[in-house]
Amino acid sequence: MGQITSLFVYKVIDQAHHGQDKRELLESIGIDPDAPVDPRMMVADTDYYAFFERVARSHPSGTQLPLRTGASMRCADYGAFGLAWKSALTLRGSFSRAERYARVLSSVSTYQVREKDEGVYMELHRDGDRSNAGLRLSNEATMASIVAISEEVSSGTFQAEAVFFKHDAPKTPRVHEDHFGCAVHFGADRDALLVSRQMLETPNKLGDPGIVKFFDTHLDKELSRFEAGPSFERRVRNQIAQLLSQGTPRVSEVASCLAISGRTLQRRLSERGYSFTTLVDNSRRELAERLLRDTAYPLAEVAFLTGFSEQSAFTRAFKRWAGQTPRSYRLAVHAAADD
Known part of the structure; x- marks a missing residue:
């Protein structure tokens, strides 16, 4: 059984905004509602996926929930991982650090930066059955979070060239294209963000x-x-x-x-x-x-x-x-x- 930082649980709840009791939701996944948010506290990946699916299913705009959850992420939320991300000299450095430091957030996910003729892929590797709705939601939230913290640290205007997901398209894929501002390919051979080399060489703000x-x-x-x-x-x-x-x-x-x-x-x-x-x-x-x-x-x-x-x-x-x-x-x- 893998583990995922409890930080993501709090972010999902914060973005749900539809009247569910926060204490009840936290307790349902084994988190003390009176404890401070700590990225180092982990929850079982299967519990997190089931939790994410349950919240999204009861949400009136469940398709948008993972995108809003990812978009709400900031470097400061991630603790040491966020410090490593924003103190890199360029976005390429930030992406490279994600390869090294992802384990502090999850034991089930890794990242890989791949150079191709069309640009550079920031690939998310996470094992699991893509028929699992919670895993699909988690992958979408992760891609949205990468975009969010890239926008936060880059001294330029961050824009991905394309986004790829292994899972099938939802009923309204236009929501994803509007969110990312680029083509979103479902049923692909990878979960990844495609970024131009020029964008990756953009200096970071060094915001700390x-x-x-x-x-x-x-x-x-x-x-x-x-x-x-x-x-x-x-x-x-x-x-x-x-x-x-x-x-x-x-x-x-x-x-x-x-x-x-x-x-x-x-x-x-x-x-x-x-x-x-x-x-x-x-x-x-x-x-x-x-x-x-x-x-x-x-x-x-x-x-x-x-x-x-x-x-x-x-x-x-x-x-x-x-x-x-x-x-x-x-x-x-x-x-x-x-x-």
Whole structure:
């Protein structure tokens, strides 16, 4: 049995607007109605699909419910996943992060970014019988949510080229075309959003002011404090730190930001006695220590900002670096500051 974040349950209820008791709906799927909304709390996928189908069936405009539910999503709703999405440099970076971080929202869904002649497909992979109405509704809501958070973060006007669903068309498919503003293909061989390459390269707004302030105001100075070597290494390490929230940077990515080739970057580092891998590891540690020391970001978000797809992997790496867990390090630093 798979699991899906309870966040989506709340969103479905919020968009239903037809008089059903919210407490009763939450209790029907095993959620404490008095508990705060927490994206980390999961529900069984089969329960969620049945819940979604039940609510949509009793709704006067059930066909529109998954589209409105998806459209209501914002990056802030997703917690660490949303932070990873909006702190990418471009939409391509956001889409790539979805491939890495989707597991924090669901154990039954993954994403894959595929390059084709006609553009780039953001594919949703979710196993299950397409005759299951709840699963179909969930897939439609997911596609609508991808569009919503893309519109939120992109500095341009986001527009998909086409949308594809494996399931058959509803009685009124025009509703979907009007919502997405493009052709919607049902009975397709994939569940996917087709986006132009130009659209994916559009810069993001970097809408999280805390992240912007941290990187723009403090990071360069902090990393320089650790650095006693040549300025070239400082530039490389600073650039690595800027890219870490998109995952482990590649040599080619860092070199491109420095306007040199990957081969030149590696050669110049080697001449100074450094390796790119070592600089990435050092930059990760320094950035992690800085975030733990000077911000209140949850550990999951610190893990994402330092390039880890899972908090457990970050914890293991930090214990290797510092001989203690991230939580212990943060507590010790704050205790020392209070003395």
